[in-house]
Each structure stands twice: as structure tokens, then as C-alpha cells.
Amino acid sequence: MVILIFVIWICVLMRDMFFRIPTFFSLTPHKDGGKMFPYLIEERENKKSSRGASPRKSSTERNENRSTARLQSIPVSKSIPHSPTYPISVSPTSPTPSSPTSPDTRRGSRGKRDSQFDYKSDAAKKVEIIAKNRDERRQKQADERAIRHQILHLEQNNPYWEFSQMIDEYRAGLDFRPLRDNDAVVENQIVVCVRKRPLNERENRRREVDVMSVPTRNQLVVHEPKQKVDLTKYVENQHFRFDYVFDDTCNNDLVYKFTAKPLVKTIFEGGMATCFAYGQTGSGKTHTMGGEFKGKQQNFKSGIYGLVAQDVFKLLNNSKYARMNFTVSASFFEIYGKLVFDLLAKKQRLRVLEDGKQQVQVVGLTERIVTKVEHVLDLIQKGSLERTSGQTSANSNSSRSHAVFQIILRKGGSKQVEGKFSLIDLAGNERGADNGKSNRQTRIEGADINKSLLALKECIRALGRRGAHLPFRGSKLTQVLRDSFIGEKSRTCMIALISPGNFSVDHSLNTLRYADRVKELIANDSMEMDDDPPLAIQEEEENTEVDEEMLRAEEKRLQLSSLEWELRESQRHVIQSCVNFHDMACDLYNNADANGFDRLSDAEQWRNLLKEIVDIQKGALIKANEFCLALESE
């Protein structure tokens, strides 16, 4: 009996061995012939099936079929005792070839195969994991692409939708408390504010994104669109604070109430008032100063010139000032480079002279006596039509000149000026040239504009320091406005105008930095004032050389600081791009071993990546050279 049981046990063992050996050998050819690379088999099979029935079968196919047949012929239950290296789980059905193009279908077919063959080496398992990860990554990328296309479609092909979304998200977290009509009016000697206009038709057509947020009455956030070296988009949020910030819903009346209106009484009390509109071409200077446009028509009543005129006549009839018997007159001229033209006398050329008392006179300037608002509006209209217009890329009707409209008060028939309100629509503040296409004339205009804006900033700074040296001879503009920057009673208001679109963000940032600097200087200088006694104006003004020299030094200092800023920015960019480059290069390198790898696409990606990093580094090298040269020439 024992012997019989022993014989049966031996038989069972031998039967197991008998079945295990052929199963093992049947898998071996697949390792070389394709089971290590299941996609290759699928692709070959697909190619064959797409070519039609081929009379000759490849060795792989023959092996595959042979092994399948062998596996199918195994006359045992579906499960065979486990081997540590080749886990066994055999399905009687053969694998169905699937398209290699879709990661999903590939995954599906592999899933089926997995259930048929569980004999896998460690290497085979690793390969499968790599392939699975790659499939998942590709699927994820495809999903993201699909979502992006869907959004792009919804956004009607808006190329900036990602920035738009990021800005919307940022805005969702802001607590908006914009300026209201009943907010308090500050009575500073120098007021600096910013006005943001709405996106115009042209910007809307280009689907530009509004990159300016005005959360409160005195704050502004610029969302600067940026892009990393790996093309990831992001926005850099820069914060500014001014006396007031007017958002795109504010009209001219509101802007006037907080800017020029508080200055009107100054001229009735023996002071000088100035109001500047500063900003890029097309940012809304003329709209603010001259009046709102309806098509080509301008409503002069709604501009700051017209609104000041209305208040001047109101105050003239006020019992407090009526007895002073003021006469009101107005003049309108423009400064184009070093030339001055009378806008009320067919643009007659005027000369600027300094008299013995160092009073600056615009010789021959037309000054019309006005007795009612309508007279003033007529003069504004006449002068506005005469203004110099040139051609720039940003605004085909761009003003390349400073327009100066003045309302002057004199007592009775006296020649003595009691008060003067100067309202200045400055030329566009674009740097020296608009772009590479600008001609020599445009570049000269740009350089003159820059020089005068620089001098203007210095003069406002001097006003803030009460009695400090006034570099008014730095430009024609500051020369003719000399008396506006002296005297305790003088007050100034600067309205910086910005365009909200992403295309204008660089110019808008320049405008904001300029305005910020005017305000910052006031704050710093008022502190300096406590230590330094004011210098005698007379003594300083005699030295004309100092003016020019000072301006040149300031210009150089500004140029150096701008170069340094650019150097730091490019440095930051290089560092950031190197980090991104490293990540992307590793990714490319690691994925190069993966299954189904496309050599051409991989090489192209690598080439683009290298090109990009080299370009960034070349740009940074240019900036570094420029800064070194500037420092060496000091």
C-alpha cells in the first residue's frame, strides 16, 4: 500500500515537471522576439495587418503563434503551481493586436497580455513599469492639451487666456474699495495720482488682457505677464501707492475733483498752480486734459482745461474774491523740442527770454482776455486744432509736443500776474524711440521729450524741497514754467496716465516708476529739509553751468541705475532658466530610454532647449557688457 502511494506521488511529480518544462521554453523566445517590447510586436502586427495578409510570416509572429498554440495545447487547469521567477497564469485565448497610437488602447492590450503571461523577469517588470508611467504621462499631457484647446475655443482663440485666468484669480482675492465721489480730498502741495483708462477698441480687437488692478483709492497692482524658459506662463504682481488711483470707471469729473479743482483757489490767493498729464502715447492725456472724445469730436467742456475755466469763473463771482477785481486771460502754446509755437496765432514761432529780474518771458505770446467760460472753450478748441501731430506706432494722432494752456489772473488793469494756472498735456513719454522702425526725426523728438521730462521731475523735486536749487534751464518746458516751481503757495498735481493692456505693460511700468519717484523724492526730501537749511534761490540760479551739469549727471545716474536694473533682471532670468533647463534636460534624458521613444522629436526638443538657454545667456552677456562699459566710462 505504501509502495503504491509512493509510486502515485512520483507520477504526480513527474507530470508536473513534464508540463512545466515546455511552458518555460515556450516563453523564452518571446523575451528576444518581443515580449520585452510588447509595443514592437503590436506595431509589427498592425503594420502587417494594414499591409494586408502577408504570405510570409515573420519569425516573431511565428514564435508568437507557436507559443500561443503551445500554451493553448496545455491540457491542464488554468492555474499551474507557482514558480518564484515565472508566476504562471495562462489564458487559453490569444492576445488581440491593438493600435499602437493610443496610449489607452495600448494599456488595454497590455492588460490582456498581462493576464495571459505572468512569467516575467524583474527586467521585464521594470520595462513595463517605465512604459506604464510614460503612457500615463502622455495621457495626462493629452488631457491637459485637450482642456487647453477647449478653453481656447471657449475664449474664442484668445492667446492670453492663461494670463487672464491668473489675473482673475488674483482679483477674486482682492477686497475692492475704489475711490468714491464723497472721499476726502487731500491738500498736499504736490499730488501725484494715476489714472487707468479702459481697454480701447484696438486693444479689445487684439484680445489684450487688462493687467492693471485698482483695489483701493490709492493702490494699484500691475500684473506683469511673464514666461519661464519652459514656456510656463505666470504673472508678476507689482504694487504701487499714490495719492489717488482712478480706475477705468472714473470719469473726468471725478478725476478733476481730486486733482486740479483743489488748486483753483491757489491762483486767487497769489499762488501758482500746475497740473501735468504724463504718460505714454494713447494713454489718455488729451482725453483727460482737453476733454472726452466722441469719435473725432472732443467735448472741451469735459476736460480739465474746461472744468478749471468753469471753476475760475465761479470763484470770480464768489463774494470773497469779487471785490478783488480780477481780470482773467488765457494763452495756449506748444513746445516742440526747443521751439515754442503760439496755438492762438496760427502757430507763430515764439522766443523765450529771461529779463533782468530773471523772469522768463515768452515774447509775443497771445493772451486773450476772457469774460465767460464759452470764450475759454473757444480758445481751447482753436488751440487744440493747431497742435502738432506726428506719426508713431502707438497712436496715429500722437502728440509729440507739450501743450501748455494757461489761465492768468491780474488785478484791475495791472500787468502784474497775481495767479496763474498752467495745465500741461505732456508729449508721450516713450523712450527715445518708439521702436526699431522710428526715423531720425522721431528719435530726436524722443530725446527732447525725455530731457524735458527729466528736467520737469527735477523741478517738482525742487518745489518739494521748498527753495532748493531749481534746474529750470534744463528744458524749454521748465524754463517757461519757472515761476510755477517757486513760492510757498505754489501747488502741483501730476496725473500719470496708463494704458491697461498687456502690450503696454512696459511703458506703463515706466510711467508708474517715474510718478513713484516724484512722490518718493517728496517724502525723502521733506525729511532732508529738517537738517539742511534751504539754499538761497538767487545764488543758485546765477550759476547756469550747474543746471546743465546737474542734468547731465542725473541723466547718467538714471542710465546707470536702469542698466543695473536690467543686469539684475537678466541675472535673475539666467538663474531661473538654468533651474528650469536642468529639470527639462533631465526629463528628456531619462525618457530617452523609454519604450516607443521618438528620436527626431527628442532631438528637436533638446535642440530648442539648448537654443533657448543660449539665447538667454547671450542676452545676459550683452547686459553685463553694457553695464561694465558704463561703469568703466564713469
Ligand SMILES: Nc1ncnc2c1ncn2[C@@H]1O[C@H](COP(=O)(O)OP(=O)(O)OP(=O)(O)O)[C@@H](O)[C@H]1O
Ligand atoms: N478714460 C478714458 N475713457 C475712455 N476712453 C479714453 C480714456 N482715456 C483715453 N481714452 C481714449 O483713448 C484714445 C487715446 O487717448 P488720448 O488721445 O487722450 O491719448 P494721449 O495720451 O493724449 O496720446 P498722445 O500722447 O498721442 O496725444 C482716445 O480715443 C480717447 O478717447
